Amino acid sequence: MSANATPSFSPTEIDLPKFKRQVWEMCTNIVLAAFFFRFAWIQGEAFFTWYRLSTFLILVKVSTDVFFYLIRKPPQQVSFSLYDWTVGLMGTYAVILFMPAGHTHDSLFGQIVQCTGLGLxxxxxxxxxxxxxxxxxNRGIKTGGMYRWVRHPLYLSYVVAFGGYLINQTSYWNAGVYAACILLWLLRIMAEERLLTQDDNYREYTQRVRWKLIPGLV
Incomplete structure (x- = not known):
């Protein structure tokens, strides 16, 4: 070997930033699953006590959320802002604070609203x-499906679905939780827009789709 030769090693190389992000995503998934398991237990217990459709629908809705959260793909770009993480986590977990209001009857209108929200x-x-x-x-810019009408259709479905739940499970507590959730969803939208508008494709998309949440309103 030449005296000037540099020794070569072939250890398994680890992309440390990517590895940290994967570990963080996994930890977030575990915490998310744990919190929503508690929520599912409470709502499931209420359903088998009073057999109200509203509790079953909200259970299906949140279970669908959790499933997609657990299989989500890694982001191309993610915010490391403490504010964005706080808003994101609070906006995700706040829905588990909704509580069954007791053994009153669901209204047909409330069930229709909940089913509409679940469909959305x-x-x-x-x-x-x-x-x-x-x-x-930024997990890739989406422009098809519901994204042809609003830029954040998932939050629209939350507003409708949990609004229907509030109609059926009316209480001061649930009304306060719903108001807090809407505020957090709006703050999440603002945080996401700040990051996504760094992408030229997203800025072009915002020129074509004006409404963020509700067509003709917001």
């Missing part, structure tokens, strides 16, 4: 595929 969610999830996330991130 399924459509939005299909449009989003595996690009759902907890914190503001």
């Amino acid at each position: 969610q399924i459509f939005a999830m299909a449009s989003l595929n595996r690009s759902i996330g907890v914190v503001a991130a």
